[in-house]
Amino acid sequence: MKSPAKSLTQLPKRALDLDWRLVLLLISSVTFFTYISISSSSTAAVLISLPKAASFKSILHPPNHRPSRPNPTRPLNGSRIAVCLVGGARRFELTGPSIVERILRVYENSDLFLHCPLDSNAYKLQLLSDAPRIASVRIFKPQPVPETESQLRVLSPSNSPNGIQGLLQYFQLVEGCLPMIKAHQEKNNFTYDWIIRTRVDGYWSDPLGPENFIPGEYVVPPGSSYGGLNDRFGVGDYNSSVVALSRLSLISQLDSAGLTQLNSETAFKAQLSTQNVRYTTKRLPFCVVSDRQYPYPLGRNGVPVAALSSQGPLSGAKCRPCKPVCSGPCVGQMMSGLYRSWSWTEWANNTLELCDAHGEWEEGWETVFDNSAGKKLASARKRIWALNMDKCVDGFDKFKKRAAHWVGPSAAEICGLGLEKPA
Ligand SMILES: *[C@@H]1O[C@H](CO)[C@@H](O)[C@H](O)[C@H]1NC(C)=O
Ligand SMILES: *[C@@H]1O[C@H](CO)[C@@H](O)[C@H](O)[C@H]1NC(C)=O
Numbered sequence: 075m076k077s078p079a080k081s082l083t084q085l086p087k088r089a090l091d092l093d094w095r096l097v098l099l100l101i102s103s104v105t106f107f108t109y110i111s112i113s114s115s116s117t118a119a120v121l122i123s124l125p126k127a128a129s130f131k132s133i134l135h136p137p138n139h140r141p142s143r144p145n146p147t148r149p150l151n152g153s154r155i156a157v158c159l160v161g162g163a164r165r166f167e168l169t170g171p172s173i174v175e176r177i178l179r180v181y182e183n184s185d186l187f188l189h190c191p192l193d194s195n196a197y198k199l200q201l202l203s204d205a206p207r208i209a210s211v212r213i214f215k216p217q218p219v220p221e222t223e224s225q226l227r228v229l230s231p232s233n234s235p236n237g238i239q240g241l242l243q244y245f246q247l248v249e250g251c252l253p254m255i256k257a258h259q260e261k262n263n264f265t266y267d268w269i270i271r272t273r274v275d276g277y278w279s280d281p282l283g284p285e286n287f288i289p290g291e292y293v294v295p296p297g298s299s300y301g302g303l304n305d306r307f308g309v310g311d312y313n314s315s316v317v318a319l320s321r322l323s324l325i326s327q328l329d330s331a332g333l334t335q336l337n338s339e340t341a342f343k344a345q346l347s348t349q350n351v352r353y354t355t356k357r358l359p360f361c362v363v364s365d366r367q368y369p370y371p372l373g374r375n376g377v378p379v380a381a382l383s384s385q386g387p388l389s390g391a392k393c394r395p396c397k398p399v400c401s402g403p404c405v406g407q408m409m410s411g412l413y414r415s416w417s418w419t420e421w422a423n424n425t426l427e428l429c430d431a432h433g434e435w436e437e438g439w440e441t442v443f444d445n446s447a448g449k450k451l452a453s454a455r456k457r458i459w460a461l462n463m464d465k466c467v468d469g470f471d472k473f474k475k476r477a478a479h480w481v482g483p484s485a486a487e488i489c490g491l492g493l494e495k496p497a
């Protein structure tokens with residue numbers, strides 16, 4: 075799809091992802107252009123409304139109605155999906171290609187919105203050049219978020235690595251997708267049907283399935299709920315998602331409701347319930363790749379770190395590439411000791427194997443990763459590691475060109491931060 079897209083840069087952005095056969099058909103079919111020009115003042119508007127699965131026959135002999143709304147029995151065909159991807163790119167050479175393959179390419183019509191802090195790993199984000207559609211990218215220099223009295227009343231610093239400031243930074247990161255999405259909608263005159271909210275550090279072992287899109291309900295993974303709701307992933311219709319993503323701006327409502335001492339997960343749950351957004355949990359095939367070290371064996375509040383090679387679904391549990399130290403009957407013994415409403419995650423039927431994560435990632439983890447992730451992902455990891463400054467800048471510029479909207483430093487600055495040794 076890449077090469078025809080390149081030659082069509084004059085076309086409206088929304089047209090760029092059309093199947094190339096459709097593009098050829100558009101160019102060669104005078105009849106069709108006539109239809110467009112009499113049925114709409116704007117070619118772009120008609121192109122936008124074509125569902126992905128429209129057959130050529132129905133394009134050449136269009137039905138009377140414009141097939142722009144999703145068919146309720148096939149909810150995702152023809153619906154508009156925004157993917158909000160946020161976070162630091164620390165191990166993105168491991169996670170990025172899995173996100174492209176198992177979310178973005180599964181929903182080829184989806185638009186990517188990327189909101190990330192600038193740091194020494196941001197150059198790895200260029201792996202997203204392989205995404206089918208990139209609507210908007212914002213890479214920002216992290217700044218302290220001002221703390222209001224209301225926030226200090228509502229939030230608790232305990233168990234957050236950087237206290238209340240850390241929570242606020244995270245909330246701002248997530249909420250930052252909303253203005254990006256809204257600007258894109260306004261510019262193109264439509265509203266998304268769904269928003270998928272996911273993390274840069276998520277490793278997806280299997281595709282995100284269509285059963286997770288439920289009108290009127292916000293879907294989150296079970297487990298890792300820390301007294302509230304697992305906030306490591308969410309998908310919902312537009313209205314539910316606006317509430318779910320408004321992590322910072324809804325704190326004042328939690329304050330009005332008299333809530334105090336909340337962590338990220340309890341604040342998330344309260345945010346949905348006070349705004350009357352229904353939610354449900356569904357097991358999801360991803361884990362959060364983490365460099366953090368956690369005591370092992372696990373205590374009642376211990377954090378299980380899954381082997382990335384676990385069969386899953388891991389529903390957003392922490393993971394790293396390791397040779398598991400606990401599998402089979404050991405897992406049940408270990409996991410049944412955890413508080414269910416805290417760090418616990420589903421483990422039955424050999425879906426989970428545990429790492430001893432009390433130290434750094436083990437020697438040889440690269441091979442462990444490559445063996446479970448497969449050749450394609452392994453080669454992306456190696457490609458990132460082999461970048462020099464010139465290749466990095468080229469790759470990043472290519473990524474930048476594919477984005478309809480871009481706010482961030484130059485490729486040279488981003489690559490320099492990662493690849494140039496400090497003087
Ligand atoms: C979309 O339509 C195709 C066939 O037209 C079908 O196979 C597929 O399951 C549909 N997808 C969804 C999510 O309903
Ligand atoms: C936006 O879309 C709506 C409905 O699809 C249409 O009625 C309206 O004229 C459009 N506005 C612009 C500025 O194109």
Ligand SMILES: *[C@@H]1O[C@H](CO)[C@@H](O)[C@H](O)[C@H]1NC(C)=O
Nearest residue numbers: 265289290311312313314316
């Ligand atoms: C979403 O919210 C808007 C405005 O708040 C409302 O008009 C619309 O009916 C809502 N849509 C659904 C599907 O609930």
Ligand SMILES: *[C@@H]1O[C@H](CO)[C@@H](O)[C@H](O)[C@H]1NC(C)=O
Nearest residue numbers: 357387420421422423424425
């Ligand atoms: C484990 O497998 C059994 C039998 O297939 C199934 O009934 C049960 O729901 C599974 N448990 C979990 C937690 O997946």
